[in-house]
Amino acid sequence: MTRRFNPIAALTVAALALAACGSDDPAAQEPATITLVAYDSFPEADTSLNAALDEFTSATGIGVDLLIAGDTGTMLAKAALAAGNPEGDVMWGVDNTLLSRAIGDGVFEPYPDAPTDQLPADFVALAPGGEAVPVDFGDVCVNYDIGWFADAGLAVPSTLQDLTDPAYANLLVVENPATSSPGLAFLLATIDEFGEDGWKRYWADLAANGVQVVDGWTDAYYGSFSWVGGDRPLVVSYGSSPPAEVIFADPPRVDAPTGVIESTCFRQIEFAGVLAGTDHPTEARRLVDFLVGDSFQSELALNLFVYPAKTSVPLPPEFTEHAVVPATSRTLDPALIDANRATWIDEWTSVVLG
Amino acid sequence: MDERRPRLNPANRLPRRLVALLAVGPATALAVFFLWPFATLLAEAVDGRAVGDTLRRGTTWRVVWFTAWQAVVSTVATIAVGLAPAHVIARYRFRGRRLLVGLLTAVFVLPTVVMGAAFLALLPTSLDRTVWAVIAAHVVFNLAVVIRMVGAVWEHLPPDMEAAAATLGASRRRVVTEVSLPLLRPALTAAAAIVFLFTFTSFGVIRVLAAPGTRTIEVEVWRRATQLGDVGGAAVLSLLQLTVLVVVVGWSARTQRRHSRALDLRPEAPRRAARTRAERSTVAAIGSATALVATMPLVALAVRSFSTPTGWSSSAWTNLGRTEIRPGIRLGIDPVAALTNSVRTALWATLFAVVLGALASLAIAAAGRAGRLLDVGLMLPIGTSAVTIGFGMLIAFDTAPFDWRASWWLVPVGHALIAIPFVIRTTIGVLRSVDPMLGAAATTLGANPTRAWWEVVVPMLWRPLAVGAALAAAISLGEFGATSFLSRSGGETIPIAIERLLGRTGSLLQAQGYALATILAAATIVLVTIVDRVQERT
Numbered sequence: 011m012t013r014r015f016n017p018i019a020a021l022t023v024a025a026l027a028l029a030a031c032g033s034d035d036p037a038a039q040e041p042a043t044i045t046l047v048a049y050d051s052f053p054e055a056d057t058s059l060n061a062a063l064d065e066f067t068s069a070t071g072i073g074v075d076l077l078i079a080g081d082t083g084t085m086l087a088k089a090a091l092a093a094g095n096p097e098g099d100v101m102w103g104v105d106n107t108l109l110s111r112a113i114g115d116g117v118f119e120p121y122p123d124a125p126t127d128q129l130p131a132d133f134v135a136l137a138p139g140g141e142a143v144p145v146d147f148g149d150v151c152v153n154y155d156i157g158w159f160a161d162a163g164l165a166v167p168s169t170l171q172d173l174t175d176p177a178y179a180n181l182l183v184v185e186n187p188a189t190s191s192p193g194l195a196f197l198l199a200t201i202d203e204f205g206e207d208g209w210k211r212y213w214a215d216l217a218a219n220g221v222q223v224v225d226g227w228t229d230a231y232y233g234s235f236s237w238v239g240g241d242r243p244l245v246v247s248y249g250s251s252p253p254a255e256v257i258f259a260d261p262p263r264v265d266a267p268t269g270v271i272e273s274t275c276f277r278q279i280e281f282a283g284v285l286a287g288t289d290h291p292t293e294a295r296r297l298v299d300f301l302v303g304d305s306f307q308s309e310l311a312l313n314l315f316v317y318p319a320k321t322s323v324p325l326p327p328e329f330t331e332h333a334v335v336p337a338t339s340r341t342l343d344p345a346l347i348d349a350n351r352a353t354w355i356d357e358w359t360s361v362v363l364g
Numbered sequence: 365m366d367e368r369r370p371r372l373n374p375a376n377r378l379p380r381r382l383v384a385l386l387a388v389g390p391a392t393a394l395a396v397f398f399l400w401p402f403a404t405l406l407a408e409a410v411d412g413r414a415v416g417d418t419l420r421r422g423t424t425w426r427v428v429w430f431t432a433w434q435a436v437v438s439t440v441a442t443i444a445v446g447l448a449p450a451h452v453i454a455r456y457r458f459r460g461r462r463l464l465v466g467l468l469t470a471v472f473v474l475p476t477v478v479m480g481a482a483f484l485a486l487l488p489t490s491l492d493r494t495v496w497a498v499i500a501a502h503v504v505f506n507l508a509v510v511i512r513m514v515g516a517v518w519e520h521l522p523p524d525m526e527a528a529a530a531t532l533g534a535s536r537r538r539v540v541t542e543v544s545l546p547l548l549r550p551a552l553t554a555a556a557a558i559v560f561l562f563t564f565t566s567f568g569v570i571r572v573l574a575a576p577g578t579r580t581i582e583v584e585v586w587r588r589a590t591q592l593g594d595v596g597g598a599a600v601l602s603l604l605q606l607t608v609l610v611v612v613v614g615w616s617a618r619t620q621r622r623h624s625r626a627l628d629l630r631p632e633a634p635r636r637a638a639r640t641r642a643e644r645s646t647v648a649a650i651g652s653a654t655a656l657v658a659t660m661p662l663v664a665l666a667v668r669s670f671s672t673p674t675g676w677s678s679s680a681w682t683n684l685g686r687t688e689i690r691p692g693i694r695l696g697i698d699p700v701a702a703l704t705n706s707v708r709t710a711l712w713a714t715l716f717a718v719v720l721g722a723l724a725s726l727a728i729a730a731a732g733r734a735g736r737l738l739d740v741g742l743m744l745p746i747g748t749s750a751v752t753i754g755f756g757m758l759i760a761f762d763t764a765p766f767d768w769r770a771s772w773w774l775v776p777v778g779h780a781l782i783a784i785p786f787v788i789r790t791t792i793g794v795l796r797s798v799d800p801m802l803g804a805a806a807t808t809l810g811a812n813p814t815r816a817w818w819e820v821v822v823p824m825l826w827r828p829l830a831v832g833a834a835l836a837a838a839i840s841l842g843e844f845g846a847t848s849f850l851s852r853s854g855g856e857t858i859p860i861a862i863e864r865l866l867g868r869t870g871s872l873l874q875a876q877g878y879a880l881a882t883i884l885a886a887a888t889i890v891l892v893t894i895v896d897r898v899q900e901r902t
Contacts, residue, residue: 045770047851050864053696054855056687060696077770079851083590084751088758088851091409091595095762097769097851111593186576189587223576224493228866232874233484238673251869257690258870260672260679267673312693315869328693352592363577 043073044293045098047089047285049082051314052102059306059313066300072293082108082191089285090115096285099294102145102301106136106279106341107194110348113141118283121295125302129319133279136344142283145301146316149249149339150195151275152182153268155236158243167244169273170203173216180220182244183234188355190226191278196246197358198347199276202340213361223362237267249275250315253332257312266332277339280316373796375803375821376729378814387727387738390720390784394738397777398745401756405599408759414596418604423584428604431580434495435564438502442559443552445503446510449654451544453511454518456647457635462896464651465511466889467658469835472508473842473888475859476568478866478881479505482664484572497573502566504657506559513558516831517551517793518544519635550620550796554789557616561609561747567845581605585749595755602752609747610740617739621796662885669878672871680875689872699880702861706841706884709776709857713840716780718833721787722825728788729795729821742788745781753778754849772854775847779840786839787832794828795821834895838888858884 046063053059054076063074077098079085086108089101093116104112112118122140133144152173159166167178185193201209222242224230231247234240237255248254252266282301284294300306307318311329318325378386418424453461471479483501484492491497521544529539545552565582579587581601589598638644669680683689687698724742728735745753757778761768768774798821806816844859856864858880865877 045853050848050860051867053694055696055701056698057694057696058692075853077851077853078856080848081590083593084849087590087593087595088755090593091755091759092762097758108593115593188577189571189583189591225571225576228481229572231869232866233481238871238874239671247869254869255871257693258868258872260677260870260872260875261674313696328690355592359577363575 042071042290042293043075044100044288044290044297045075045077046100046102046297047077047079047085047096047098048102049085050078050080052076052078053313054078057309057313059309062306062309065305066297070293070296070300072296074297086112086117089117093117094287096287099285099288099290100282100297100301101285102280102282104142104281104283105191106277106281106344107191107198107347107351109136109142109281110344112281112283113137113139114348116286118142119286119288119291121284121298124295125299128322129302130321133319136279137281137283142281143298143302144279144319145282145307146310146314146319147277147279148316149270149275149277149336150192150199150246151249151336152196152271153235153245153247153251154271155243156267156269158236162243166269166271168271170200170212173221173244174212174219176219178219178244180222181242182216182220182246183222183224183230183240183242184246185227185230186223186225187358192227192246192248194351194355195276195278196274197354198342199274199340201354202276202342210357210361213358217362221362248315249336250329250333252334253329254315256332257328270334270336272334272336273338275336275339277341279319279341372732373729373798374800375798376726376795376817378726378730378817382814383727383730383735386723387731387734390724390727390742391738393716393720393777393781394741394745397757397781398748398753399741401753401760402602402748403756404760405595405752405756406603409596409599409755410603411596414594414600418597418600424601424604427579427581427584427601428608430578431564431582431605432608434498434502434580435560435566438499438506438563439556439560441499442503442506442563443510443556446507446514446555448650449507450511450514450518452647452650452654454515455523455635456643457637458647458651460651460655462893463889464655464658465508465896466892467655467662468508468511469838469892470885470888471505471658471661473835473838474881474885475842475844475862476505476566477572477844478568478665478859478862478877479661480569480572481866482661482668482881483569485664485668486660493573493575495574495578498566498569498578501569501573502559502563504661505569506562507654507657509558509562510555512831512835513555513789513793514548514551516790516828517548517797520794520797521547546623549623551793553616553619553623554793557613557743558746558785558789560612561743564609564612565605565747565749567750582749586751589751589755598749599752602749606744606748609744613740613743613747614736617736617743620793621736662882665878665885666882669875669882672875674871677875680872680879683872684876684879695873697856697861697864699858699861699876699883702856702858702880703883705855706857706859709779710837710840712773712776713779713783714833714837716776717783717787717836717840718829720780721784721832721836722791722829724784725788725791725795725825726821728792739788739792743785746785750845750849753781753846757850770851770853774850775852775857776840778846778850779843780836782843782846783836783839786835787829790832790835791825791828794824798824830895834892837891841884841888841891 067073079088082103086104118141120140124143126134126143129144154166167173173182184196187194187197200212204212230245232238234242235245236243249270252268255268256263256266288294304323307320307323310316310318311325487497526539526543529543566580567582570580570583585598585601588594638647670676684699688694728739802820803816806820847857862877862880865873
């Protein structure tokens with residue numbers, strides 16, 4: 011019999027060879043290493059945000075491992091399932107639309123003595139038991155394509171109500187609140203504006219005016235927004251999208267090609283907290299202290315495209331030039347959101363998608 | 365022939381103890397990494413209320429109905445469309461044949477979220493976000509399953525049977541319907557079962573291409589668990605999904621066994637060039653139509669990597685290795701590291717899948733009822749929602765010494781679970797069709813039955829196993845769902861990096877996402893083409 015190609019042997023050799031190149035490194039297992047659980051847009055390595063975490067380690071001797079747990083909803087669902095026997099010690103990134111659920115499911119171990127005195131009091135008050143501390147905030151707003159409106163000679167709409175004006179028919183694309191977090195934030199903005207009684211009529215009007223609904227942010231922004239080749243000049247995106255369009259432009263540019271309609275903005279506030287059941291409560295609290303400290307807070311803007319919760323921290327110039335912090339951004343009580351989310355989404359679905 | 369009792373090919377027959385020894389590895393892996401997590405999740409999250417609420421909810425049944433009918437239509441359409449190219453690719457020698465198979469495989473394994481976006485760009489606007497767009501995408505993306513699985517058997521069918529029928533005066537159509545198709549029936553059923561599994565659990569295609577609000581069970585499971593925090597309801601839906609699949613897969617496994625016949629399989633590919641003018645034009649027409657269908661979404665990907673809002677640019681490619689976007693600003697998404705990580709993951713996943721898949725195949729071919737059970741059981745992970753597996757592992761593996769939650773090997777194991785059925789499907793057909801006379805001859809020459817099996821059956825395994833290994837590696841490289849629901853600490857794979865790049869504002873990042881998708885497609889094509897070449901030479 012001739013010798014045949016043996017895939018098992020070949021694979022074993024190849025896999026072992028690659029593993030030898032260094033996949034895991036047991037040396038890092040010191041007793042004082044804790045795990046920071048974060049959502050998937052948190053950079054895993056290589057950025058100034060990660061460098062700031064290294065600073066924490068060199069200052070305290072406490073190592074920090076990062077564990078990426080999926081998008082915010084997935085991360086929280088996992089944390090709720092594992093409540094009491096958590097995957098890590100500190101969790102980063104639960105926002106105000108999910109905070110109530112996190113607290114109700116016993117995900118966090120209260121840390122009432124956290125250094126919150128320099129953080130906005132209204133943010134801190136959202137977790138009244140000290141379960142979590144606010145770490146950053148941002149807005150979800152209707153973005154517009156500046157060039158498109160200039161070419162069309164049309165005034166940019168300035169209110170939510172304007173969007174139902176026939177002059178703006180078939181111009182807006184939004185995300186489905188059932189499947190997308192900016193989609194949900196925008197629905198909440200309209201509930202804030204038109205109240206429990208009026209929002210359904212508003213959405214019926216939007217639907218009659220040709221609003222397009224897609225599944226998620228990527229489909230809306232990259233699939234339909236006129237600035238990136240789609241046919242709709244109005245899209246629900248982030249307040250920080252315009253500065254990102256400048257910083258990540260190709261070729262480089264000086265002005266943002268898109269703008270934000272301020273009165274449509276809904277504020278998302280993100281929180282961090284000690285996970286209930288951690289084996290290292292002391293170290294975990296020290297990390298939370300660090301997360302709201304100056305050095306870490308000052309790295310947030312350019313790495314996560316959010317505003318630091320500690321408002322005294324200076325912002326980088328790229329950010330201040332092109333980002334708008336709306337004077338009045340909308341919010342709703344987290345408990346109200348949590349109690350009504352499923353009902354609102356069902357009602358929205360029957361009004362808008364039939 | 366007694367149709368009632370599934371027959372075993374005597375060549376595969378082995379002592380009972382040896383069969384058990386072969387089966388223990390794959391069965392344990394299935395129990396530990398699939399059944400246990402799933403059962404733990406059900407036990408933990410499901411109560412009477414979750415069951416009642418889910419079954420009473422009107423949307424549940426709408427979702428189940430939609431999931432089922434679109435999967436049936438997609439499967440039938442995929443088989444119907446795939447037969448002609450499967451025949452041409454299996455039977456004829458023509459230029460670009462291997463490349464075509466590589467292209468189709470790339471389309472199959474690339475993450476559906478990415479391919480969906482490329483597909484959307486190609487569709488006429490009137491079809492955008494309709495169920496027809498979904499079905500068309502399902503057909504295009506799953507064509508490779510039919511072509512590879514049916515083709516693998518078709519190329520081994522002795523052409524003289526067809527030639528004999530033709531000599532006896534049968535028309536071409538009669539040759540196909542009365543000779544080829546009945547012989548291919550097990551392979552067709554197997555391919556149909558896999559396509560059904562994939563379309564029944566469709567996620568990315570539905571999210572990108574279907575009308576908003578149109579959901580499969582898979583999408584609804586994800587939505588309930590991660591968006592509404594209703595893990596109990598999600599687990600009930602997942603169980604419902606699994607129940608339907610067990611029935612379908614069980615039926616398919618039975619059909620495959622019943623209709624498999626011992627054939628005089630030719631080890632060397634009896635491929636030939638088209639001879640007559642009619643043959644030449646048929647091969648050319650079918651070959652180029654298939655190539656067009658497979659190439660278009662891939663070209664759309666590549667085009668997007670050069671496109672920016674203000675014109676064409678190659679900077680996504682020239683800057684791919686650079687993680688510093690602007691002075692002092694780093695993205696934290698490193699494509700090169702992701703590539704290394706993906707390759708390492710794929711090697712381990714392939715190793716697990718090939719070893720376990722080969723053992724399982726031999727055991728299934730040698731065992732009766734228990735073999736069928738193992739066969740169906742190993743198919744289940746493909747049909748189970750990634751969310752449920754990810755969440756199940758989270759709570760099943762949470763106590764020392766089994767606290768494996770963030771272990772690096774959990775991701776390759778998850779990939780292997782999805783790839784094992786492909787290894788089995790590519791090998792089992794060949795094992796079942798081994799000529800029993802070969803075994804008998806070996807025994808006559810003095811070999812004991814186990815030795816005869818070792819000399820006759822096992823060598824038949826290498827060729828389909830190489831194909832299975834390539835598929836497993838390709839599946840691992842493109843896998844997104846299971847990877848994204850397992851927590852990770854050791855860096856991201858390519859599909860995850862693509863998803864992150866496409867999830868952020870900035871034209872450079874979007875172009876880079878598509879550049880990375882193009883690299884993934886190219887890697888898949890190269891991988892599949894090389895293995896096909898190796899396999900044909902040996």
